[in-house]
Amino acid sequence: MDLRWTRIGVARHALRVVVPIGLMLAASLGVPAGAATVTGVTVDARAITIRFDDAVSAASCALLPRPDRIAVDVSGLDAGAAPAVAGLASEMSETAGPDGTTRLVFQLARPQEVTDGQFERGGRTLVLSLRPVDQAGFAAAAATSHLDFFPFSFGNHPHPLPRARAVATIPAVATSIKLPRVQGDESRPLVVIDAGHGGFDPGAISAETGLREKDVTLKIAQAIRDELLRSGRVRVALTRDDDRYLVLRERFGIARRLHADLFISIHCDSVGAGEASGASVYTLSEIASDKEAARLALRENKADVISGVNLDDAPADVSSILIDLTQRETMNSSAEFAKLLGREGHDLVPMKPNFHRMASLMVLKAPDMPSILFETGYISNPRDAAFLDSDEGRERIAQSIRRAVEVHFARRIAMK
Incomplete structure (x- = not known):
């Protein structure tokens, strides 16, 4: 699914777009096709902010107990040297994650729950909102919590897609x-x-x-x-x-x-x-x-x-x-x-x-x-x-x- 396509505001204004959704669209939006790397991480009492040097295509996060950690799986990211972090996260590591993703694991100084998240700068920044919890609350959230995030951009694809170029107008929402x-x-x-x-x-x-x-x-x-x-x-x-x-x-x-x-x-x-x-x-x-x-x-x-x-x-x-x-x-x-x-x-x-x-x-x-x-x-x-x-x-x-x-x-x- 590419729900990023459907998140553009089309309720009131028509936009002219170029199809296919792939390299041609990504290029028109300034979204390069190569894999991104992490350029910086900021951790404070309210959020984890992860910055990339290029747009990534999607991310998901889960809580890992014993010890308390936050795992963030990012699609379209190359694992590299993990930048130093401080504050609520005493350490961050980058490893190969599931389904071809790169996993960022944050070691927590005290239990924190991820309550929400969003991409900014067209998929070049991911902000995860945090909320303090006790140990029992963290364990409960770890058992049930799994959040997925999709950037506003159209994403990347490593190969040109076999589609003809066409121009269309996105209509406004029909009233009836x-x-x-x-x-x-x-x-x-x-x-x-x-x-x-x-x-x-x-x-x-x-x-x-x-x-x-x-x-x-x-x-x-x-x-x-x-x-x-x-x-x-x-x-x-x-x-x-x-x-x-x-x-x-x-x-x-x-x-x-x-x-x-x-x-x-x-x-x-x-x-x-x-x-x-x-x-x-x-x-x-x-x-x-x-x-x-x-x-x-x-x-x-x-x-x-x-x-x-x-x-x-x-x-x-x-x-x-x-x-x-x-x-x-x-x-x-x-x-x-x-x-x-x-x-x-x-x-x-x-x-x-x-x-x-x-x-x-x-x-x-x-x-x-x-x-x-x-x-x-x-x-x-x-x-x-x-x-x-x-x-x-x-x-x-x-x-x-x-x-x-x-x-x-x-x-x-x-x-x-």
């Missing part, structure tokens, strides 16, 4: 999108499947074959729809059933307007180098949900924040509490479904060992609808790409979704 067709028994819960990317946004592209993420995700979404309809347990709708572009808020906005009971966004992962493979499932991170809840609570028109509840006349503190409670329940339900998908699909789809991840992804930010983003595999890995673009691979992915969906709604019925 025609809702897609819903198929299935009206008495059944509704699952909305979102095929990532589309139109002039191809998503990730295989450097070897030219296989485009937007084509793969559409075929997978259609296979999932057909499998779910055959089961007869749910109704199904696709956000797109053809090659069209949708802004992120339009995607989960369609699902909310249909009053969907579950939203599943389908993507393919990609890295510029290395043999990374396997599927993963993303749900919204707790910090991201806090920020979104605050944003929603401040909206002037709060009639549609929570489906079925008009908060226009509610006091600000009441609105904030109701939104927070709703979103917490939604996050819990999303996480439960992610775990179900990992359990039900492990014998059908190659999964990463740490398949469940959390990130601040726009497409997951509906406050009242369980939502996941399913990274079905790496389009940059020839083995994964062949699986994703095969009839057997699509059937296996669809079966894994169907199994998880059946258990998910059976549990919900049993709880009523």
Whole structure:
């Protein structure tokens, strides 16, 4: 998935861009294709700031106990001589990390939890926000915390991509999108499947074959729809059933307007180098949900924040509490479904060992609808790409979704 493409502000203004998303775009943005190195690290009571001499493509972090450490895995980074650090981190090391990344490990002087992170300077600086915790809090966070970060830039790729040059205009968010067709028994819960990317946004592209993420995700979404309809347990709708572009808020906005009971966004992962493979499932991170809840609570028109509840006349503190409670329940339900998908699909789809991840992804930010983003595999890995673009691979992915969906709604019925 290249969600960095979808993070550009397109709600109000049209931008002219050059496709493909690869070296031509990266070059137009001033993003070089070589691997970066760490040029400096600053650690204080509130943040770890890592500076690079070039843009990196992505990063993730996790907490490592006994001794207390923060591990940051960076894609597009060459390991070099680690700069000296002081303060809360007594030492930093650089080693080879998983999936072709470089791992930066910070030895902590006292327990600290990473609460959020963001890229700055187009992927040349990564800032991790810190919060002091006790030993028990650090251990608990280490067991569950895994955050992923994506820079604003379009990223790097080591080889030119086999794509023709084309010019397109990104449209503004449509005020009224025609809702897609819903198929299935009206008495059944509704699952909305979102095929990532589309139109002039191809998503990730295989450097070897030219296989485009937007084509793969559409075929997978259609296979999932057909499998779910055959089961007869749910109704199904696709956000797109053809090659069209949708802004992120339009995607989960369609699902909310249909009053969907579950939203599943389908993507393919990609890295510029290395043999990374396997599927993963993303749900919204707790910090991201806090920020979104605050944003929603401040909206002037709060009639549609929570489906079925008009908060226009509610006091600000009441609105904030109701939104927070709703979103917490939604996050819990999303996480439960992610775990179900990992359990039900492990014998059908190659999964990463740490398949469940959390990130601040726009497409997951509906406050009242369980939502996941399913990274079905790496389009940059020839083995994964062949699986994703095969009839057997699509059937296996669809079966894994169907199994998880059946258990998910059976549990919900049993709880009523």
